[in-house]
Amino acid sequence: MARIVAMILALALLGACGSTGNDGSNPLDEDEQEDTGGDTGGDGSDDGSGDPTTPIESDRELPPGTAQPTPNNSIVRYEAQDDNGGGYARNIRYNSDDDTFEVDNLAFDGDNVYQRGGQPSSQNDVGSLGPFAVYESDVNSVDPVTGTVVDNLAYRAIYGVSTSGQTEFAIVRTGDYAGYGFGGFVYQRNGGDGALILPTEGDAAYSGDYAGIRVFDGAAGLEYVTGDATMQIDFKDFNESRSGVQFFVRNRRLYDINGADLTDEYIAALQADNPGLDVPRDGAGNAVLPNVLPVVEPGVADANGEIVQSVFTRIQTADGPQELSEGQYYAIMSGENAEEITGVLVVEGDDPRNNATFQETGGFIVYRQ
Template sequence: MIRLLSTAALLALLAGCGDGQPFDFEDPADAPADGGDAGGRDSGGDAEDGDDADDGFGGDERLLPGTADPDPDRSITRFEAETEDGGGFVRRVTLLSGARLEVDNLAFDGTEPYRSDYRGPSTLNGYAVFQSAAEVETGGSEPIDQLDYRAIYGESINTVRVDGERLPRTRFAVVRTGDFSNFGFGGFLYERNGGVEIPARGQAAFRGDYAGIRVFDTISRHEFTTGDIEVLVDFDDFNASDGVRGTLSNRRAFDEDGLEIETNTSGVRRTDLSDRAILDLPTVRFVLTDAASTPNGEIVGQLNNLVVVDGKAEPYEAGEYFGVLSGDLETGGEVTGILVFESEDPRLEDIRVQETGGFTAYRD
């Protein structure tokens, strides 16, 4: 079920942690020296002399750029690595009062913060949705048209005090635009404030809401998606890493104005009575491996699914998940993260689509 809050109610909830608190990380090489209290927001120590800063994430090349030398007792921030298509350019977002979001490092996205009262949905599945301004006045005869960037912002219902400041325990942001002839410029970030207590034994289920943005190559267009996220963790095994499973299910899609798109979630491709192809959004599954988690409470891995076409199962969507566990997982806690995956849209000939979405899930 899609959960829609009014913009006022949602932003009031988000604003409970204070106005203008950014989460950002410009470059791993710029990480401040380690000198804060345990659980502080600083990002760990500088890279050793002679070390490549890109390898400074706890020695795990699977992890995204961000916090150097991560620790289970400290805050962690991650952001999308730069891609050939333009991903990874967003390194800083700041939630402001009045349903506004400040986004840094994207050209032609207006000169003012993004707002939630332009056209299109202002919330998706309990997360705030923001849009950049359509044009910029320059004092000349004509305003300059801007690119249509959309941002999804979510933060935990729980807060934690870090270095005397009350912050959401976790939060994420996704920024994309459909105004390029490829996937275009954008980015995502997610973070944990404070640390994590990981049990030595047992298993846990985390369930929550997901919202995403779909952009296309070779055509200018974007869509929104929602779904239910489930993340299961086995703290007993594997011996080298906690086992992680997960699903994205009950998926729905919406056009840029927020109107629902007809979808097929059965996993068996079909058309309507006019032989028009219908968008496939079957359940996406995390691939179970023996190296999906780190001692710092981070999770990373592959995800995929299949769709049956003419009686034959074929690979359909594939990509990656990234996330971070937070809080005392013995009795509660949560996980927040990002899914990024691609597929060939069945409604369009030889057109690929990239979906990027964020989630927060709480221990069941």
């Protein structure tokens, strides 16, 4: 704890420094153009007919990344930099030769090469969350001049890639700051002819996995969340005037940085603060975190297969429903029949255990069933 406090004091000035010399290029593929976010589309405009070959006009805001997306090209989106330290992780790379992860632009994460967790030499026992891999920054580094050992912060990275290899996501966070701390996320679709052929009829159901990292404002520490992700899409009404998309994360469980299950502890704190709590449970009767639910609204998707939708979590108490967290997810479709969808979700809310607020950043990959 003393090390963490000392690091927090030392790093208090980092937010003003940033990375003004960084070109903001795609963390997984450096050949992409950058834009500043906002609503981007293909090469046409919606004429009100609902033609799925033209982009949808809406007031949603995409993360920065690919400047001129089309259904056939690669699209990369990454977290925008903010005052809380989000979006500072850049040039994120996975090295399949030695199963390591590289992250640039984060202070005190060692030599920028993260090792797989859950190995005999690892700091923690978590090397995987479902099908997604977990990586650890170096616990310390050595001053090349004096040989002095310098303590580092505990960054963790989650990396997910679809079974086809066509879509990927990565998330980097640390719990060693007084606030949410520095980190970032990226998700992408790899390009080429037929990268996405968007259906124009029928309904589709998707299911897959979700895993995320929780950090806190007002408390130290890092936790993991897992869950089952599902999505439903009405391709007949995949346009501006209809909802078209619904996304859920169910059966969510909470773990500490060593993989110990904290779900029951969290639910007990919720019950203490919310008399008459209707405890959410999975199919086996085990207590779980509240479901992530979609805000059904128009204009959440476009012809390039990009989706932005608001989400929230809610509990039922003796005093009625209470919302616990809210945020958004960002996703991208891929395949000749939109067979897979990959994205990143970010929600914030109050933690009943420590009077702090949490930020949960999770990635998901779902497949058409």
